[in-house]
Amino acid sequence: MLSSTARRLGRPAAALLGAAVIALGSGLAHGQAKEQFIPANFYWVGPYASGGSGIAGGFIDYFKMVNARDGGVNGVKITWEKCETEYNNARGVECYERSKNKGPTGASLIHPLSTGITYSLIDKGTADKIPIVSLGYGRADATIGSVFPYVFPLMTTYWSQAAAMVNFLGQREGGLAKLKGKKIVLLYHESAYGKEPIPVLTDLSKKYGYQLTTIAVPHPGNEQQSQWLQIRQIRPDWVILWGWGVMNPTALKAAQKTGFPRNKILGVWWSGAEEDVIPAGSAAKGYMAAGFNAPGTSYPAIQDILKYVYAKGDGEMEDKSRVGSIYYNRGVVLAAVSVEAIKVAQEHFGKGKPVTGEQVAWGLEHLNLDEKRLKQLGLSGFMPPTTTACNNHEGSGLVKFQQWDGTKWKILTANWVAPTPEDQKLVRSKMEASAAKYAKDKGITPRANCTDEN
Amino acid sequence: MLYRETGQFKTSYAADQQIFPLRQDRIGVVATLLVAFIVVPLVANEYWLEAILIPFLVFSLAALGLNILTGYAGQLSLGTAAFMAVGAFGAYNFELRLEWMPILGSFALGGVCAAFVGILFGLPSLRIKGFYLAVATLAAQFFVVWALTHFNWFSNYSASGVITAQRIEIFGFYFLTGQSKYLLVLAIVTLLALAAKNMVRSETGRAWMAVRDFDVAAAVIGIPVMRTKLLAFAVSSFYCGVAGALYAYAYLGTVEPDGFNLDLSFRILFMIIIGGVGSILGSFLGAAFIVLFPILLNRFAEPFANAIGIDLPSGMSSNLELIIFGGLIIFFLAVEPLGLARLWQVAKEKLRLWPFPH
Amino acid sequence: MQFFFEVLIGGLLAGIMYSLVALGFVLIYKASGVFNFAQGAMVFFAALTVVGFMEQGAPLPLAIGLCLIVMILLGVATERIVLRPLVNQPQITLFMATIGLAFFVEGLAQGLWGAQVHALDIGIPDTPIESLMDKTGMLISQFDLIAALICAVLVTLLAVFFNKTRIGRALRAVADDHQAALAVGIPLKQIWAIVWAVAGFVALVAGLLWGARNGVQFALTFVALKALPVLILGGFESIAGAIVGGLIVGSSEKLAEVFLGPYVGGGIEGWFAYVVALLFLLVRPQGLFGEKIIERV
């Protein structure tokens, strides 16, 4: 019995092993093709699959559109390869290692799409000279490019967002001064991610005189009765929801259950997609959230995706109706920034040639996505204008706020909202202090001649 | 014909109690070690070293730890990842707070911390058995991750609870490249595997197995059941703790408590089920399988499906991975409960007889 | 004091939702001695299947009916493919096999229906009962009350099923002694298939209620983790234990989170129930309603 099993297994096992060795060892089909490789290391399964698959769809579709419409970037086609990270650090590292040498110039840049994986790749990306772009997640202090030359928390970081949220709440109350004496509860996912805003919100509470209470929700957050009863006791003016996955709809449901008005709940951008509100049904109506991309398909770039990609039946999304959803459009933002950085790099280092990761990093430090440029890209109003510099890997720190009307997200703020200039300085100084500590711990000497302006 | 024991006579008990009584096995092991220590670092590229071999070795060590507890001492644990987390955060804090502490000392002390936590959560094993105990180890899993996230002291007050491992330095040499890290991990894993083998072939191991097979009989013989179980928890957790430290220092570089979740615990449990419960070799085989298989599937499922004309939706290969993993677990438990290690043994027994099977 | 009661009642109602999941475990354990770790995956699978059928255009009752058939098939298949080859193996082996089954079912569910998050509306509003709020100032959700009611009906049905029907009596006989049951001619395999099918039904009910509460998504598999301490407290083979255990776990973890949590910074709900269960085990290893086992040699 045993031996027959062995016999049965023997041959396929050997074949599998052989295939494995050949495949993994065969290395990389180098060619001097005019191609620019970008890894698509995302996640399509598991608890966060709905976010990962939407972003991956927008990301890849944008490249397809650029290749089809423009023939790539100055004639250099963009190529990509999917790798499933499962939102798991170990798998994310394997995907990174697998993809970093692909294409004629290696990986141009990587979007880890997970704070955990971002952290794991900081050293590796720096050593390999591959930019790690953590757009809307990851280390806030990586804004300080002199310490983190290859890490780009582009657009806006959690810290800037927290400050922008306070600014927005001030506007809602009719002026930041009115925040004095108000009660704000931060309901956060008990994890590295959820704890990010606490220092900034605490500092600002001292400045503006609001009373901050932080309440943790243990992972996965599918049961929040006790947290919401506590909130009911506190009777806050606002609840900031820093959730992830199932925690978001559960929070909205629990708020309804305890009679807390949803239009007094303000979510982080990872709590503000369709997937976060639809499961809550009518309980989500009135809920507000931040975002660094707008929903909808009305923007010219999205229309081009529909025209050049979906009309040919080549789209990534099986369910076409998800095009224009928050996550899908966020994927478009990720891709648009990547393409723009490659373009900037090409214009500096030589048009029409594939650029290296090091050159892309230069491009990422010289982004100038102003309104004019965004309009050219067909993305005006879709994403915030952003200008980066050597020592400012974040850019503008702008967000929009949106509200769920029961069927779709509606933009509340016509203009992009930033933290007040003073708060921006405060956030910036926190980032500098944190980066300095990191540099000291790791024995890094900050780059010289690295300033906030190019 | 090559694999023959005929003519190899044992003239002393010492010779009979060697780890590998057969000369061919000894040669095989020495050859494997030579390849692992000399050939592999020369030929393997960065991808193989950093993304496959280092995690393979680290997971092997963790699986070895779990195998000591579950395979040898018979106590099922679902909290392996938690013990790894204790090891990683323990090593980090020793390295951070004691300047004079050499890095290997930190790894070892990280393991010792894990051992203490292991003993603490092993205490219920004195009263409860089987899956009651398994569920109890889940308490360790959730509690440890909570405590590490929650008390900022563990992560040196980093805002997010993420720790960044210090550089590995031994006598002024920095282990920065994949090669050097691989060699360091390989050396540690080899030594610990040897120590594990020594333990399981002496009184310690016999006591574990006796408690596993029949605890009342073990007690009657004079084996202290309580101490034996707790020792198994301690040694197992030590191994897992060191594995956790290596996971943080030699593999990922930065870790957060959430990374050591239940899913990781399950993965390590699968390694020993597929590799072989109660087998040192099985821990390595199982780790190799669980590390390599998803990568292969992830790589080949789509090209393969395309080749035969099926359009595989995104994520399908990952779903397939779950399905195949699950299926294999059931298959191995039903058909070959002793896993790949047993298949290897069966193959060897065949070889002994080959080419004359009678 | 009113707040205390509010938390307590909220906890008790949440506890019933845990009991509902725990019931599935108890059923299978009672009849086949298997601690079915895949129960959570079955809950996820059931809810996703119902939503899947509804998105294909089936009305809710039809979708539930179709799903029930699927769950029965799944149960029968499990008996065939997983349990039969493993018969007479140690319980711990069976337990590990069900971990494998859990992965299998999770992969299958997502492979069949996709990983999208879905809403599930079963027509019960999840809002506070206003009349009660006016009178006492306490917030009790309609949904929770109805869920508790459904749970009570289910438990009654199961109790009747176990005690009054022929199959139920056979089930109890099987639970007591496999060999003896076989000897008196009880068809063990059919019985197991029936039990897995019934457990599938319980998973379906749990999936509907939990899915309506939090949305149908992968996180539904995590509800099983909430049920495990319930089982430890209540004992693996007692339906009453599952109910009482659920109530204890639900209320104690809510009270702990609200009244103890602030002292340690909160978020203790995730492990509190486990630690309570663990401490309890040290005092009474056989659970609340379990029978004391005397080891013979």
Add this chain to the structure above:
Amino acid sequence: MEQVRNIGEPILVVENVSLAFGGVKALQDVSFDVCEHEVRAIIGPNGAGKSSMLNVVNGVYHPQQGHVTFKGVRRQDMNSHEAASMGIARTFQNIALFRGMTVLDNIMTGRALKMKTNFLQQALWWGPARRDEMQNRHKVEEVIDFLEIQHIRKTPVGRLPYGLQKRVELARALAAEPEVLLLDEPMAGMNLEEKQDMCRYVLDVNDQFGTTIVLIEHDMGVVMDISDRVVVLDYGQKIADGTPDVVRADKKVIDAYLGVTH
């Protein structure tokens, strides 16, 4: 043979032991003694409490009443580990071998109390641990030779036939070099030849090593042949105690065995 052996003072004294499981009274007020170097049998019909008696003697069960005195130490409760370290070894009615281990390893576990090195030394193997292992291996090999099981040394016990398993269990108990050996139906389920072998081993153990033997056995012929004194239990109570001849003639014993109701 009995004349040659030098039977000594009582080494083990059981006084007024009562044991109950819930409502079931397994033993009621049982007293007897066992002298050094003798072969003492406990007999009785099924369910008479014989195995329970052995379980009380080596601390598996804890009696509600009564005391056991072993080598001058008198106590009500003792745990199995203490019993083993004081020199009591035993075999079980339903073989209690470690099924996942080889014959050699099973017997080596019998030396558990003689091992002097700790797990750290054993992890290093070279040095004291190795010496310790070799010395004990030497002792175990003596037992293996004595019981003539050399050929199955490396066989997993699960693969052995019943009779050999019984012998391995005896070997494991002997490896501990006990002063008192408790044997729970060592010949149950054996054929005549195997029984004769086993009898020979038991007597040889008693003879060569001077080990005191307490034995439960159903085969009356065997019991009467090899034991010096016999205790008879019925329904948890002692009904007779004495030499085989005395017991054989006892009215109560005859009734118990013939099933006369009380």
